[in-house]
Amino acid sequence: MRAKHQRLVLGLLALAAIAGAALLALSALKDEAAFFYAPGDVAAAAPPLDRAVRLGGMVEAGSLRRQADGVSVKFAVTDGKARVPVTFRGVTPDLFREGSGVVAEGRFNRDGSFAADNLLAKHDERYMPPQVAGKMHKSESIEQ
């Protein structure tokens, strides 16, 4: 390789690497981006059934029920406009309780309910997931 050309080739390789990263990322994004839903969005338009999504809102007061097996819970997520029933099997996160903000990862069932694989509760009292904060705006948590 001629000296003068080598640098150009290296520069082009770097550019190709960046383009490759972008292509790789975009192709994976098409399949794996989890869209975020609030219960109100679900009521407005049917959500997709075949892909992982996130559902965010508040755990509706009075809706939390433990199941007979001791490790499953059912509850409803609400954004004040609509509610979605959610089922989850596992140990609920530390800060998960009625009235707390929650983001559930999982899939929608055909009947409009949501099967969660994972629950993300807010980490401290001051924190609310911005996506939830975007859809809720006032305190409804005083009511126990």
Place this chain on the structure above:
Amino acid sequence: MIAELGLAALWLAAAFAVVQVLLAWGAAKASRVTGERAAIAGVELMRALRLTTLVQGLLALLSFLLLIVLFIRSDMSVVLVAENSHSMKPLMYKVAGAWGNHEGSMLLWVTILAMSGAGVALFERRLASGTLAATLGAQAAIGLGFYAFLAFASNPFVRLNPAVTEGQGLNPLLQDPGLAFHPPTLYLGYVGLSVAFSFAVGALVMRDVGPAFAKAMRPWVLAAWIFLTIGITAGSYWAYYELGWGGWWFWDPVENASLMPWLAATALLHSVTVLATRDGLRAWTLMLAVVAFSMSMIGTFLVRSGILVSVHAFAVDPTRGTFILGLLGLYIGGALALFGARAGTVTQGSTFQLVSREGALVLNNLLLSVILGVVFIGTLYPLAAQAAGVQLSIGAPFFNKAIAPVALVLVIATAVGPLLRWRRDDLNVLLGKLLWPASAAGVTFAVMFVMTGATHLLTVLGLTFAAGLAVASVLPLGRRKLLRTPLHIWGMVAAHLGMAVSLAGMAADSAFTLERLAAIKVGDDVTVGPYRVILADVRPTIGPNWSGLEARLSVRRGDGRPFDLFPQQRFFSTPPTNTNEAAIRTMVDGQLYTVLGQGDDQGRWQLRLWWKPFVTLIWLGGGLIALGGLLALIGRVRRERRQADAETYA
């Protein structure tokens, strides 16, 4: 009074930073003029510049130490202390409280920045004085931006009038020895990269890009990289045992924020070696130095502005975000513009053949850049989507899918690179050297494939590549006398071996982990993998500032000796929070991970149990990588010093 002193020290440090920029400008100018008088003026200016840099560093340190004193004394007349501390808190967490919040952490940031500038001024003797002056000037210019940020947008020393009697505590999740020292470690890494950035800017300004500049920069890159490696490894282990989810990496924006500078620093570390040893990859190394620090600033920005959704909680404040973004635009944009204007004048370094050490390092750099690009896009894509009005999140499936294949190719490059000679090598000789690694990989693949089948192809490949890399990484020691092998070679071997170990741990965790979730009464038992776990007892327990429930699990593996584990649920009163404390038993061949969940009205308790074979290898590998960095750093610094001494006496 202490708070006012702290603020005064901060302002003084900022004033010294201004002086430092001016002196640097003068010294850089003087270095271009020839003549005896100019030379004397240059020497005087350099002496003043070094002294100013040192004083600025000490003033920033003083300011930060005064903040720590305020926290130790629980001075509730200071807003920051009242909001983040509590008089009942253990001393260690009072100290850690000083940086466990936005203002304090930014003060720590700028303190490390100023101190590392002082370090350069003290220890750097071999670099041309003009380049050194420009470097110190750039370092002070970065510092000025952050002093302004502290003074105008996040002053840590604001008084509270009237003072409160008790503070609001610190997030109990953050009351953990690992996490208390986690942010400072990461910051040392982030800010260490600022030195590399300043060196790059200095070299561009003075048009002095060559091996001398690379050798001056290398120890700083190495040191920053070591801290980043430790920080990421420790952070991963913290998330693993503290969050109680059994996972060790969540591809969370806050985690990505620390991973991106690490990836860039890893690439930089390798390209700077090419520049120092072979005088190649000049412009590329400059670019990487800029990118690495950009990633540090973007990391700080992402965490501190709260614009991305994260499971790790930090304050959300758009004003501060805007300020940091402004600084980011100024410094990074400025450096890239400088790069655009000057890179054309950087002449071509020495060239090399495709099959050579340089070739492998270029491949390493390209692959690391691709991974960095993917992480970057995955982290920021939700933000771009939000600008377009779509709410979405990017999680582990995306990153695993996009990164795993590239990472596996990177493993091959890592295995092959050290076996190649500089400049040019013979492909046939290389293939001969690869016999042993390839056989190790082949055997592993066969065994794993038979054991687990094609369903876990990625994890099978992970273990296969880990085995190959492990063998290949120790080959460079093969024909050497071990005692006379330079320390930096040992460092490289340890770091590459660490990568293999870590990869093996990751693959083993995803291939062999067994999980059990059950609700059982006291006295009942449940099995997970080879373990039989009896819930012996659940009873109340108390700690210094929490109360909780503690389960006693009596565990037995086969016919082995039984042992007890004590997973807890803790309730903190200030602020009201509860946490799960996992109990973990580390065995030679893995970890048993137990979490106590809620009780129900029938007297049953939720237990979540994992048997994770060889999971500890992940962090062991991380430690090995950091150790490798440390060995290389010591080796390089000693060699540099010897050469500097030789020059002095010659």
Place this chain on the structure above:
Amino acid sequence: MRRLLIWTPLALFAIVFAVVASGLLKPGDRLVHSAMVGKPLPQLNLPPITSDKPGIATADFGRGKPRLLNIFASWCIPCIAEAPQLMKLRKAGVEIDAVAIRDTHDGVQAFLQQYGDPYARIGDDKASTAQLALGSSGVPETFVIDAHGRITYQHIGDVREEHIPELLAQLEKAK
């Protein structure tokens, strides 16, 4: 070609910077606006919650004068914050009705005693049905109902000092 390559990083950075800046400076509309604005008030028929005030019915609105309809609850902290502003509006001659969300007789009574009582009528909405019918997603919210019984304006969140002029202007328009 080389010149182009050298400037590529800056161009890429500029794009990323623009995206991030737009995300930061325009954090998106964080409020849920009611689809009911501009439409007639939905059918409401709420019983009284306190002993001395009537409940709320759709027929009470649109009688030639605009009115405010305040969604509140005694358990809601922002509602306490906005109480003085509502009192000011009342003193300025504005007629205010309220829907109490998931509340009790005693709770509302105590709230009014402590923070002032600007309301003419208070409807009891135990199940949040009226709230949902209005398209309100939280507490507190304040609607302007015009002289013809149509919803013309929705204020989301607590009414602060600086919101009063806008509310008065909306009430003026709604005549």
